[in-house]
Amino acid sequence: MPKKKISKSASAPKDTxxxxxxxxxxxxxxxxxxxxxxAAKKSPDSQSLxxxxxxxxxxxASLPESYYQTYVTLLSKEPYVLYAYWEIAGDDxxxxxxxxxxxxxxxxxxxxxxxxxxxxxxxxxANYWFDLDELFMNNRYIHVGSDDxxxxxxxxxxxxxxxxxxxARSNYIRAQRAGASQRRDVIWKEIEESNQxxxxxxxxRLFNRQLRGRLKPRSNWMxxxxxMILRADDIRAYYQRRVPMMxxxxxxxSSEEQLSLEKLAAGQIGFQQTPDTGGVVSRTSERVTxxxxxxxxxxxxxxxxxxxxxxxxxxxxxxTEPDADVYLGNKKIELDDKGEFTLTWTLDDGVLPMDxxxxxxxxxxxxxxxxxxxxxxxxxREL
Amino acid sequence: MxxxxxxLVLHAHLPxxxxxxxxxxxxxxxxxxxxxETYIPLINMFEHLAxxxxxxxxxxxxxxxxxQMLKDPLLQERYLHHLDKLIELSExxxxxxxxxxxYHGLALMYYRRFRESREIFAERYHCDIVxxxxxxxxxxxxxxxxxxxxxxxxxxxxxxxxxxxxxIHVGVEAYAKAFGRxxxxxxxxxxxxxxxxxxxxxxAGIKYFFTDTHGITHADPVPLYNVYAPLVCPSGVACFxxxxxxxxxxxxxxxxxxxxxxxxxxxxxxxxxxxxxxxRPYIHPEGIRVNTGLKYWRITGSSEYxxxxxxxxxxxxxxLHAGHFLDNRIRQIEYLSTVMDxxxxxxxxxxxELYGHWWYEGxxxxxxxxxxxxFDQDIVEMVxxxxxxxxxxxxxxxxxxxxxxxxxxxxxxxxxxxxxxxYRHLHQxxxxxxxxxxxxxxxxxxxxxxxxxxxxxxxxxxxLLAESSDWPFIMRTxxxxxxxxxxxxxxxxxxxxxxNDLMKGQLNTALLEKLETENNIFADMDCGKYYLEEHVPxxxxxxxxxxxxx
Numbered sequence: 001m002p003k004k005k006i007s008k009s010a011s012a013p014k015d016t017x018x019x020x021x022x023x024x025x026x027x028x029x030x031x032x033x034x035x036x037x038x039a040a041k042k043s044p045d046s047q048s049l050x051x052x053x054x055x056x057x058x059x060x061a062s063l064p065e066s067y068y069q070t071y072v073t074l075l076s077k078e079p080y081v082l083y084a085y086w087e088i089a090g091d092d093x094x095x096x097x098x099x100x101x102x103x104x105x106x107x108x109x110x111x112x113x114x115x116x117x118x119x120x121x122x123x124x125x126a127n128y129w130f131d132l133d134e135l136f137m138n139n140r141y142i143h144v145g146s147d148d149x150x151x152x153x154x155x156x157x158x159x160x161x162x163x164x165x166x167x168a169r170s171n172y173i174r175a176q177r178a179g180a181s182q183r184r185d186v187i188w189k190e191i192e193e194s195n196q197x198x199x200x201x202x203x204x205r206l207f208n209r210q211l212r213g214r215l216k217p218r219s220n221w222m223x224x225x226x227x228m229i230l231r232a233d234d235i236r237a238y239y240q241r242r243v244p245m246m247x248x249x250x251x252x253x254s255s256e257e258q259l260s261l262e263k264l265a266a267g268q269i270g271f272q273q274t275p276d277t278g279g280v281v282s283r284t285s286e287r288v289t290x291x292x293x294x295x296x297x298x299x300x301x302x303x304x305x306x307x308x309x310x311x312x313x314x315x316x317x318x319x320t321e322p323d324a325d326v327y328l329g330n331k332k333i334e335l336d337d338k339g340e341f342t343l344t345w346t347l348d349d350g351v352l353p354m355d356x357x358x359x360x361x362x363x364x365x366x367x368x369x370x371x372x373x374x375x376x377x378x379x380x381r382e383l
Numbered sequence: 384m385x386x387x388x389x390x391l392v393l394h395a396h397l398p399x400x401x402x403x404x405x406x407x408x409x410x411x412x413x414x415x416x417x418x419x420e421t422y423i424p425l426i427n428m429f430e431h432l433a434x435x436x437x438x439x440x441x442x443x444x445x446x447x448x449x450x451q452m453l454k455d456p457l458l459q460e461r462y463l464h465h466l467d468k469l470i471e472l473s474e475x476x477x478x479x480x481x482x483x484x485x486y487h488g489l490a491l492m493y494y495r496r497f498r499e500s501r502e503i504f505a506e507r508y509h510c511d512i513v514x515x516x517x518x519x520x521x522x523x524x525x526x527x528x529x530x531x532x533x534x535x536x537x538x539x540x541x542x543x544x545x546x547x548x549x550x551i552h553v554g555v556e557a558y559a560k561a562f563g564r565x566x567x568x569x570x571x572x573x574x575x576x577x578x579x580x581x582x583x584x585x586x587a588g589i590k591y592f593f594t595d596t597h598g599i600t601h602a603d604p605v606p607l608y609n610v611y612a613p614l615v616c617p618s619g620v621a622c623f624x625x626x627x628x629x630x631x632x633x634x635x636x637x638x639x640x641x642x643x644x645x646x647x648x649x650x651x652x653x654x655x656x657x658x659x660x661x662x663r664p665y666i667h668p669e670g671i672r673v674n675t676g677l678k679y680w681r682i683t684g685s686s687e688y689x690x691x692x693x694x695x696x697x698x699x700x701x702x703l704h705a706g707h708f709l710d711n712r713i714r715q716i717e718y719l720s721t722v723m724d725x726x727x728x729x730x731x732x733x734x735x736e737l738y739g740h741w742w743y744e745g746x747x748x749x750x751x752x753x754x755x756x757x758f759d760q761d762i763v764e765m766v767x768x769x770x771x772x773x774x775x776x777x778x779x780x781x782x783x784x785x786x787x788x789x790x791x792x793x794x795x796x797x798x799x800x801x802x803x804x805x806y807r808h809l810h811q812x813x814x815x816x817x818x819x820x821x822x823x824x825x826x827x828x829x830x831x832x833x834x835x836x837x838x839x840x841x842x843x844x845x846x847l848l849a850e851s852s853d854w855p856f857i858m859r860t861x862x863x864x865x866x867x868x869x870x871x872x873x874x875x876x877x878x879x880x881x882x883n884d885l886m887k888g889q890l891n892t893a894l895l896e897k898l899e900t901e902n903n904i905f906a907d908m909d910c911g912k913y914y915l916e917e918h919v920p921x922x923x924x925x926x927x928x929x930x931x932x933x
Binding site: 062063064067073075076077078079081083085087138139171173174176177178179180181183184185186187188189190191200235239245 | 539542605615778779785786793795803804808872
């Protein structure tokens with residue numbers, strides 16, 4: 001997607017020093033510094049408490065004007081309106097000016113708002129951003145162009161060269177959705193019993209038409225009425241993008257580590273219908289809902305993962321008469337001159353049924369070898 | 384066999400208003416009026432229905448601050464005094480209205496009601512009406528759900544996830560202590576849902592919550608059955624949506640029932656009508672006129688002119704309106720049941736205080752409705768969300784949209800130029816609370832330093848009290864704004880004082896004890912532990928303890 005850069009600030013000539021903005025921010029910071037001692041501030045660490053009895057009553061309650069920290073926080077008011085509040089500590093201003101050098105004189109304090117919808121934001125890859133230069137106050141409402149989008153902002157200084165020196169980055173916030181979702185997938189989920197994984201699935205019947213279109217000519221390779229069990233990864237992928245579940249699922253099938261569609265079709269692969277492996281576990285939405293910005297937004301949860309992976313490759317070799325017909329499911333397998341064949345799969349979780357059928361060249365004799373491979377992982381569990 | 388379900392939800396909430404130093408604070412009257420006009424009439428109604436063995440199921444959220452106030456001995460004592468004054472006033476009114484038959488009858492009605500309230504409050508439940516609701520729950524008549532600890536507005540508090548999470552967990556523990564069981568459901572303060580909150584609910588063992596209509600209709604993916612069946616979040620917690628049509632019939636000042644000319648007028652009260660000398664002992668000691676609760680007029684029309692209230696007319700209207708309400712639900716459910724593969728559920732949530740306090744005939748309306756549902760038809764049945772989830776184990780998965788039940792449906796009522804200044808300080812205090820817990824959280828593991836633990840708990844209480852959504856709400860409404868400012872300032876200042884003391888390692892025990900006595904919400908709980916990175920979940924033993932004590 002082409003990056004749009006929108007600056008809401010008036011395009012000031014390069015050589016005009018943005019006195020007003022700078023003065024406001026810095027004056028505020030300086031004013032804060034004068035009353036520094038009276039306000040909340042971290043004190044040196046001390047693990048032991050010195051208990052004393054005092055009748056000091058609370059002074060008339062008043063809230064500090066400044067917390068002597070540099071921060072910016074972003075909130076969502078309604079679908080197209082955000083609210084940001086911020087503060088820049090005097091020390092940080094000094095540090096910034098020192099780091100920049102003389103160019104800082106011409107810099108502009110600015111609030112940069114990024115649209116990071118569906119992006120794993122690294123500071124440079126926002127969908128677009130715009131600057132708000134008037135930092136006269138320590139807060140403001142921000143009108144944005146899209147609802148249901150993820151935003152983050154930074155306060156810092158924009159230099160005449162266009163470079164932006166960030167002082168603080170806000171939390172990620174999603175502007176609420178103003179209307180109905182575009183997605184119409186019907187995903188079912190069972191109510192969970194205690195903390196057991198819940199079964200989450202899509203009725204395959206709803207997908208059959210789409211599948212048939214893509215998987216010619218295998219019309220009947222999935223059972224009608226069966227369920228396609230979804231995994232936590234599917235749901236995560238679903239909420240990290242804005243595509244139908246079918247697309248997510250097809251991509252899962254065709255990803256490198258999965259069986260290719262061709263093989264799937266050939267092997268008459270069914271879908272597991274028991275919830276033991278594919279059930280979606282808890283703690284999905286926290287990672288999925290903020291569309292790419294989740295890792296920064298949410299603290300790590302207490303879910304413990306134990307790294308244990310298996311890459312399994314299954315090789316099937318077979319031998320028959322060179323002119324015989326061999327089928328895996330309804331796909332014909334090519335034999336070499338000696339009547340031998342080799343097939344290789346990367347095994348995924350679930351059941352892989354492999355029913356081989358072979359006919360003698362004149363179709364006088366036939367033989368079937370039925371087999372299946374099952375791979376069943378569990379979630380990490382505490383012992 | 385019923386074709387569909389109706390879920391009536393009454394959300395009972397008041398902010399924590401307890402002023403140890405002054406018994407004459409007007410704000411405590413919020414609680415007293417709600418007890419007399421809403422909670423006791425509801426108890427009375429439930430009792431009668433139970434005695435007559437009329438089947439019904441209702442859902443009530445009783446928020447932790449309300450439960451804490453209802454269980455507070457000081458407030459109980461003050462309420463009893465308030466009620467005695469009301470009885471005294473109504474006795475005087477019997478004389479005062481002696482020559483006016485209409486008004487005399489009304490004075491008698493109030494006199495009897497107040498006497499009955501006293502009997503219910505003091506004699507039957509020994510001043511603890513939470514016990515009454517608990518008994519109704521245990522008898523299977525109502526399902527009580529919980530709420531966030533101090534009704535904190537989660538969509539904005541969630542910028543500091545630990546503080547939002549603590550709101551939930553403290554709310555759940557407070558419920559467990561009061562009702563001796565784990566809550567199945569929760570009323571999210573202001574119906575405010577934001578993604579991620581359902582994860583906290585799941586951790587706290589909550590099975591369902593409610594959102595406003597568009598929380599469901601704007602969910603992703605689109606719900607198959609609109610608001611007439613619950614959705615299940617990816618986290619596994621179910622979500623029920625408010626039915627707009629049902630709500631409007633009761634809420635709306637124009638189309639709604641409570642605006643009927645025959646119903647009692649709320650805004651004309653003898654507190655404002657009688658001579659000052661006569662009424663002085665029953666209003667604020669400084670001579671500030673207040674509503675007494677004795678109101679003799681009906682709505683009549685939109686002008687200032689009001690006619691005398693006629694209880695029989697009002698009763699007739701309440702019956703008609705209950706019939707109309709039920710008719711509409713029957714039609715709605717009959718239609719919905721033809722297009723759904725399951726029984727539709729119509730969720731109708733209201734502020735509990737609407738019934739009785741604002742709409743005097745509200746409890747009577749519910750009473751008629753319950754009786755009509757039981758005897759006049761077999762299309763609609765009353766259930767609670769737990770009942771529904773018990774029947775339907777498989778539901779559509781979708782992520783509800785972020786929403787509230789405020790004006791415009793989003794955060795605007797709690798985030799605008801009248802109250803936005805609050806959040807900078809709340810978020811800062813939340814960060815400080817995390818810091819305190821990171822530094823001193825070990826006190827929850829060893830029992831050695833009781834002072835430190837008490838200080839952490841009180842800091843958490845002050846923070847929780849400052850976070851109540853009522854303060855920004857009041858600032859936005861424009862009435863009693865000073866009070867809201869005062870409360871936010873005081874709790875945050877107390878919090879910061881404790882924070883500074885603790886960080887300096889110099890605890891002012893006198894101040895701590897003073898705060899503990901004044902702001903004694905959740906006095907028997909370790910509130911601070913819920914701000915730990917790895918907090919201790921509500922243990923079964925709390926519930927067992929609570930059961931043993933009760």
